[in-house]
Amino acid sequence: MNQFLAMENFRKWIPLLVLIGLALFFTAVNPNFLSFRNFARIAISASPALMVAVGVTFVILMGSIDLSMEGTVAVCAVLFALMLNALGGSIAGWGWMAIPGTLFVGAILGAINGLIHVQLKIPSFMASLSLGFVGIGLSLLITGGNRIQIEDPIFRSLLTLRIGGFALMSYAALAALLIAWFIQDNTTIGRNFYAIGGGEDLARSSGLNVGKLRITGFVVAGIFFALGAIFAVARLGIAETETGRNFMFVSVTSVVVGGTALRGGSGGVWNTLVGVLIVNVIGNGMVVIGLPDYFQDGVLGLLVIAAVYLSTDRRSLSFVK
Amino acid sequence: MVQLSARRKAFPLRPHPAHGLNGGLTYTERMRRHFPWITLVSALLLVGMTDINFLSPENLLNLATDIVPLLVMAVGMTLVIYIGSIDLSSQSIANMATVLTTISLPALGVGSGLLVIAAGLLFGAISGVVTARLKVPSFISTLAVGGIALSVGQFASGQQALHMDAEQRKHAFGWIMGTTAGIPHELIVALAIVAVAWFIQNRMTAGRTFKAIGAAEPVVVASGIRVERYKILAFALSGMFAAIAGLMFSVRLSGGSPTLAEGFLLPAIVAVLVGGTPLTGGVGGVTNTLIGTMIVAVVRSSMLYLNIPATGQQIFFGLVLIVAIATTIDRSKLRIVK
């Protein structure tokens, strides 16, 4: 029994070990990898992805999935830019209102997603995928396909201001992660997400309003997608429909690589942090070691399989879909 | 307690919505399985109302022929979704297939088709092994294997778009391109492929096992069936169909490129889902996908007939999708909607 427990505890750390292993491997090939500045770079590229992945983590913990992130991020990014520019163009003035405004937009989009999924009884995969299309279309409609530039130096200081070598954005993302952690571990809704993931019918018979919680989960996810959108805009100074691109597969992959199970009920936002870092370290590392670009998709695939393989406890899984 | 209860009114009691008091399924529930084709016919009629030519046999034939590569890929995807998994590698395998067909055509002729089919089977089987044996969820395993296929395609093509020699193409695959009695051979080939898939699904032990895995995997295990083998087979078949889709597309376009089949994946998944095969598996099947693919084709071309402005097309597509899925999926088969 003790041995079993030890093994179980050990497993929890495997994603982290994979991360360290990857870092060591890349360092061995090119020592430049192991530098403070490079870590700061990885932190910047990981920040928006982390927010999106944390958002979807909540939904995955419930055993559902949210694939609407590309649309939600796109809508939030362009609305953020429009609001900021309409409110004077600077965070220092009234422009800061664009931030809560964008989070609100994210929440609304999440709520629509959740409502369609719960009320129309459409599995979340399909509901959110369709709504992703709608979101992308909406952002296109809003911008007419144009890009919106954000010049505000104060807002851009999320990227340009360095504290202890790391961009301000990375600290902001860390703060958001801590909030997510707090929600996950110390609030009723966070714990109830685990309850639903652990056994939906049991949760229901314990008196939880599963439908309402589901919708709440999508709302929380939407808010984090909006945060991801803000960071993505801060990183490039551009808001456009493309801002949402690629987030879908990258974020779900990160969540799973971090050790959160797609069937729900186990894992959490710290796992997601590790997963996002693994994915970004691989992406960065492949460039740093100078791997030819045509091999990169394949090597990423192999490494992801290896990471998930190492960190799943196959004995506890009767079957996998 | 008394006060509390006094405020609570007794609610009118109803039987479970899914069945009447006599226990039989209600009318709507019995109609459910007809919803996919009813949706298709309604969509056709709706678009036909704006322009009656849309419903001309020639146009419908063209519409069906255009969608052939997507249909073939979706049929393969169906087998995987049928067992409750998903295959995100299809598009990359098709990409790779266009490249492999094009570069091997001069040396192998028709044999290039066999090579490509074998490659598809192999990559599909790898996804299957990774999913079934290594227990990596198919969402991830197929995405990763797709990445490998993409790399192979990029490497093999030298990162270039390649074209086929017209003579060689005609010699090896001319038979796919022709028509007989006005019916394009491509369509005939595709229907033959659907028929094969239908046969596998409904008349062969493998198909029966796929269905059982989707419906109740633990039962299959407890019946002494080697579930892993069948799962690997389903993925391998899906990979093969994806490769055939790439092959047919490559022949149609007379060339190959590592990005040629870009944009196949989501429509293929959507076609399967809209047809009424839910991601939970066990229900639906290739005939559903045939209908689902047609629905996708009709919705896509409806944009032209309904004059949907350029910036509104995505929204239109997303909304129609929600409506289509909401009407086609059979909720009585889904115990918990996640």
Place this chain on the structure above:
Amino acid sequence: ATLGSGVARAAAQNPKIAWSYRDRTNPYWNSIVSGGEAFVRSLGKSTSDLINLINEGSSEKSLSDIKSLLSRYGSEVALAADPNDMPNCRPVVEAVSRAGAYVSTIWNKTDDLHPWDFGDNYVSHMTWSDVGPSEQTARLLFDAMGGKGGVVHLGGIASNNPAIERLEGFKNALKAYPNIEFLAVQAADWDTQKANQVMSGFLTRYGDAIKGVHCASDTMAYGVIEALRAEGIEDMPIVSYDGNPQAVELVTKGKILATVFTNPHWAGGITAALAYYAATGFFKPSAEPKEHREFYGPTTLVTTKDAQVFKTKYIDTNPTYDWKDFWSLGKGQIKYRS
């Protein structure tokens, strides 16, 4: 195979004008569309009369949409198209010819496909010879670097023709600069975010050895600039390509040394105009010389010196073009390498 060889037929009175292109999320394609709309307005029609076929980067959708268009309007179609992937051009052109409609293409075409093989229906193909201008920007870049130091190139989707040519131009320029060290090339798929990540990877790999960046498109340059800005590097010489408004703006500010303007607005208008006027019988394509059927589009190098002037002329307003003056901006007949 010469189809419809010179047989006189009734010209279309009022053909539908359509543009088929990749997406609406990219400034380049938005300019193309704006040109198409300007042309449609010049005919006294409303911009909504321009039919937009957006293929989302999917050759499959591109072809299906075009076929739907043809089956709806038959020969009454004047189509301007970027077929998205080189192999896709042939089936597009064949379908249009079969329908008796008219098509002009840009960018993607295989070398063995020529408008004159299709009589009048394949009106023209325009592409841009990117090798020369790309070499020019590279030279500007190397000069700004003082003729020495390390340089990296960020390329587009590797199998796309412009990506190949722009890399080639860059490599040509290298030959004349023995002290420039070519550090690395990597595809960033025309994508701002990806370019940003690739650039930060390069910074780790090569650090201060990077003295200049050659980008195959403006959109990627934005990502590079931001990656550098994150490191507090503000004065790295960068050159890019496409002449998008934002890039021209950056050239005026000296953030980008040079970009190459391909005049997408004009291209969008003139390509539609060629197809349209061929369809109405205003001119007979088969009577035109080859250099009017396959020609290079205009390229203008935009550097810090002339950026301001350029901006007022081409970006802040669009010049009014004579859409019947088809060839005066062209740069001669397309030459094939092999």
Place this chain on the structure above:
Amino acid sequence: MFELQNVEKRYPGVHVLKGVDLKIGDGEIIGLVGENGAGKSTLMKIIYGAVQHDAGNVLVDGVPVHFRTPRDAMQMGVGMVYQEQSLISNLTVMENIFLGFEKPFIRFGAINWKRMSEAARKQLRKVKLDINPATITSRLTFSQRQLVELAKVLALEERVDGKLVILLDEPTSVLSKDEIELLFSLVRELRRRASFIFVSHRLDEIIDLSDRIYVLKDGAVVDVISADEAQIETIQKKMVGREINREYYRENRQIPYNKDDVLLELDHVTVAGRENDVSLKLHAGEVLALVGVEGSGREPILRTIFGMRKPEKGTVSIRGMTVRSFSASQSVSHGVGYIPRERKIEGIASGMNVFENMTLSQMKNYSKGGMLDIAAERELARDWIRRLSIKVASENVDCGNLSGGNQQKVVLAKWRSGGSEIILLDHPTRGLDIGAKEDVYEMVRDMSVDGVGIILVADTLEEAIGLSHTIAVIKDGEIRKWFNCQPGAKPSLYDLIQHMV
């Protein structure tokens, strides 16, 4: 005063509750007995709001109420301990106890874990369970979990003012003797606050604890007996609706088995996670019953024989041949069949029809070159539908829509028609009504006569005694005692229980 009037419940094809009237006075303990499938759990779930009744009234102090969700019920002081485990295994004990009622522990939006932990400790103390409330529930043993469920319900005491109604659905089936004693003293102690409905198949317990006993048969209350006057035999008679005799188990058809024909042998087999080992022999025509309390390790033995588990030590041999590789497919090819306990999870594939289910384990016999002979499959299904008088419209009916008894017959037919010579029966009559049970018993005898070796994990001890040739009493994964079960010389319940706990 809690009252049910004329409560009706139907599921497709089955009338589960037929006008049930039931009254619970304050502080009263009601015993509820009835056969499997009589509708006891359904009735409890209706009171608890987890299932909605179709007609009739629920009255609290004379006022009609309708609980749409368990939450409604809990707020009115109704709590329930489910028959099946209903704790969420990835949550901690304290979270489970206060699931849905975290509010009192929220400070500034955050859960105050210390307070919750203290509160949980208080609840756990009530059931004399000394565990850390922060333990993840999946680490607990079965009986610990049962006690936690009880603690969870008892938390109502503090949460709700006024009277409580606590529903206990077979809480004792997995508890040890001491734990049962504890439970009973708790219940008696709580009578000041709460009334109880107590469901158990152990009639002696029911008589011991309750004030009045409701006997449910086929969804109707057939009698209400005061506990003072109750006698086990009369209750049994009422439950079943007729005299129970030895014929129920077809003992007259029990014939001696062939001692020389050993089909299966387990030699010092150690199952993962257990320290003890098991040795046994199964002969052709023998019915060997494994008896023991819940969690004693009967199921792992069956699963090992079926190849779904790998033994850590020891050898399994089938017809003298040692089994080397363990997999279900291997066992099936050696002629082993398995009727699992969780019929709806491992037994019947809902969504598939009768013939598809019947041939699932033997598709080889009904296909050529991978192609199915569907006509032959249908023929087989029709044949067995007739033989076992399975109540279905046709062989095309989705098995998920069959009643439990009929589902069970389909599963039995699946293995029987496949020619299995060793059949493992795990709770084969669970959830079946008497008619169906008798059909199953008849089948067991038929198979036995045909020389099939059967290992039985029975639903009740009576069933084990009635059906078997041999009984092995299992405790803690080890065979403690063997009994010979010749008709006329069968051991008594008491004989067995002695060795079980």
